[in-house]
Amino acid sequence: MSTTTPPLSAFARGLTAETAFDVLAVAKRLKAGGKDVIELQIGDSPYPSSSSATRAGKAAIDAGQTRYAPSLGLPEFRETIARTVRAEFGIPAAAENVVVAPGAKPFEQFFCELFLEPGDAVLVFQPAFPTYEPNITRRGARPVYVPLRQEDQFRPGLAAIERFVESDPKAKAIFLNSPHNPTGGVATRDDLKAIADLVRGTAIAVFSDEPYCHMVWAGRHHSLLAEPGMFDHAIAAFTFSKSYSMSGWRLGYGVTSARYADLIGKMINTDLSCTPPFVQLAGMAALEHDAAERDATMAKFRAKVELLVGELGKVDGVTVLMPAGTFYVFPHVEPICRRLGITSHGLAMYLLEGADDRRGVACLGGECFGEAGRGFLRFSCAEPDDRLVEAVKFLADAVTRADRVRAYLDANSKYRLGPA
Ligand SMILES: Cc1ncc(COP(=O)(O)O)c(C=O)c1O
Structure with a gap:
């Protein structure tokens, strides 16, 4: 053989x-x-996962909500999400602008599949969420990293975006993440307005990753999608993982133009089929009852x-x-x-x-x-x-135990720090 x-x-x-x-x-x-x-x-x-969600999820299983559902998400859930992001973040969404998926993470891939071609350049602020790069390279595109700095409170720099858009002939997309994992940096409303002004009417697409939208400690969360014209340029990804302690349920949603949402629905159709309906009904209960x-x-x-x-x-x-x-x-x-x-x-x-x-x-x-x-x-x-x-x-x-550090480095030389 x-x-x-x-x-x-x-x-x-x-x-x-x-x-x-x-x-x-x-x-x-x-x-x-x-x-x-x-x-x-x-x-x-x-x-624990949000209490109404847990109750509603169990009840939905008992009620037989355990079969295929529409790839874009349950219509009533999409409606509830649209109402929520309108009220909470001023995003002018209707149900047709919402697509449901298992978490925020799948939208990284959907975004890349929607917009990227081999050779395209994608601006990514670094430190960066580690799964951005594989989703960009999966399409044969190339991440262009720009550092975030502690002295700038880790906010995305407009000058870097301007430079990228103007100087990289293959500039195609930008990954934004605010509030930012791992640095905790938050883009201000003015930052987002300026970014929107820069990309509006250009061929640049933006992935706006917003899983920490309820964890802003000074002021409130602002979404790029609330800025005029951004539905045609951006996909914003949200999740129930952080806000409602539901990471294992795998539930999130994207907000964008109806055209892009429909295409993402087709992508979901081709791999996941749908997000489990009882999970969606759990999320709907969280949005309706668990804000406090x-x-x-x-x-x-x-x-x-x-x-x-x-x-x-x-x-x-x-x-x-x-x-x-x-x-x-x-x-x-x-x-x-x-x-x-x-x-x-x-x-x-x-x-x-x-x-x-x-x-x-x-x-x-x-x-x-x-x-x-x-x-x-x-x-x-x-x-x-x-x-x-x-x-x-x-x-x-x-860190005062130099002997233990030395022994650890002797056994794990890959962690030795080279010269500056
Ligand atoms: C920046 C960022 N994007 C996406 C995700 C993934 O979220 P989810 O578990 O809802 O898919 C996380 C989770 O840690 C994250 O920090």
Whole structure:
């Protein structure tokens, strides 16, 4: 028998994915072995799924809402979503502008399939959500990275967008993410107005990723889709994962022109068929009944973020901003990395695996979000308050243990920091 196997596609061979899920797997393995791990690595909620959603989801299963549904989403759910984004964000949407999918993430692929051709250039601010790049390269297009900076509060720079649009002959699209994972940066209304003015009437498309729309800690959330003319240029992606603690239900939606929404419906038809109807009915109940519960949960996240920022700010070698949004804290730790000769993701893995035999802290190095993240750590805040305080104490102590760092680097030389 021949031993030949089919060669993998270049895309499959080069595929990268979210490191958070790898670190999650290590954390779970260590926990199963008896280690006490404070888990601040993944952007998930520690709270139960929204209560009306849970009730409605169960009732919908009992009522037989368990078969195929329209690819674009249930008409009554699309209507409810349109009403909600009109009221909450001033997005002038009707039901025809809404398309439902399993989470916000699938819209990265739909957007790329809608607009990108091989060779097209796509501006992506970095640090960046790790699945943007594979979705861009899947179409043979090319990400053009522009750094976000702590000194600019990690807001997307208009000048960089202008330069990209004017100077790259293959400029085709922009990925925006506000509030931003992992930095917590938020684009202001003025930023979005300026971006809208720049792209309106051009051939540029924008993916506006807005999963953290209810986690803005100063002022309120603004969507690019609320700016005039943006339905013809942009797709905004929203999710129930963060606002309603429903990450495992897999439910999100896109808002855009009816024409683009219909095309995305066709894409869903060709791969997913539809989003489960009982999940949609759960989401509809959350939108109709759980705004107060959601806001109470958001207030808890905000208090946790403030606590974590306050504690991290006390550690020598750490510079940390209060994020303008999201439940992530993104401290600059480069002086610590330099002193210890370890990369920032190495530092994260040392805190998890190497610093102590019985306890660990799971977080991510900023480079999990691209080169521009180097020198930073990302913490989510999905643990009780006392554990957040303990995690920072653990970090402060662990970085003084040069002997343990040395031993960890001897066993994991890939985390050694090269010359500056
Ligand atoms: C920036 C960003 N986009 C998309 C997603 C994916 O959201 P969902 O789980 O709803 O697909 C996340 C989740 O962490 C995110 O941070």
